[in-house]
Amino acid sequence: MRIPLIAGNWKMYKTMGEATAFVKELLPLVSGVTGVEIVLAPPFPSLGPVAALTAGTNVGVASQNMHFAEEGAYTGEVSPGMVKDAGAAYAIIGHSERRQYFAETDDSVNRKVKAALASGLVPVMCLGETLSEREEGRTFEVVERQLRTGLAGIPASDSSRVIVAYEPVWAIGTGRTATPAQAQEVHAFLRGLLSELWGATAARSVRILYGGSVKPENIADLMGRNDIDGALVGGASLKADVFANIVKFQ
């Protein structure tokens, strides 16, 4: 069985003070929630404080990015080991904003996914087509390339530690959610590819999250689909009560 996972990606929002205030407000709202993995992805400076506050609770912590090297002369970068050391258990990798504004490629995503796994972090590998790619009918071709290259060289034995997030770029921050049917269609396609890569049993265990304008009003419909195993939530994860309502979608 795939345990649903709901992650809040704060992007470049919240100071450390705002982050800790958020966690203190969120924890009592979600303390009774079972059967859902809850994850927060704060900016790097707040990773340690958020991890300290959530230790021993049902809320986990993710970084929004990381470098693939263990250490080195890479000014401004943060290594997988540092992310782990700060208390995170997950790392979001290859978010479309990283691809769009910071020149991340399918190859760098692949190196990061491997580095995350080697460091004992669970990678949340993001992929998704742009609006023009969808309009040109290239959605499946694009997500197939992103998935195959992103996961190249990763053995089936690691499959249970990999999370995939389908985030159509045209749905991120736009208020325009993919319909549950549109999302399910791509999720099912991705699971078929995972099955080719790793075999049907492994593919059935991989969680595929949906991201792009997820909110309390649409989460239940999305989660009702067979291959949608959770959500990566941006804007609607910035307020504790709104995020808690998404977590409590059932």
Ligand code: PGA
């Ligand atoms: P959004 O962002 O929920 O604000 O659309 C999702 C994401 O970028 O992960």
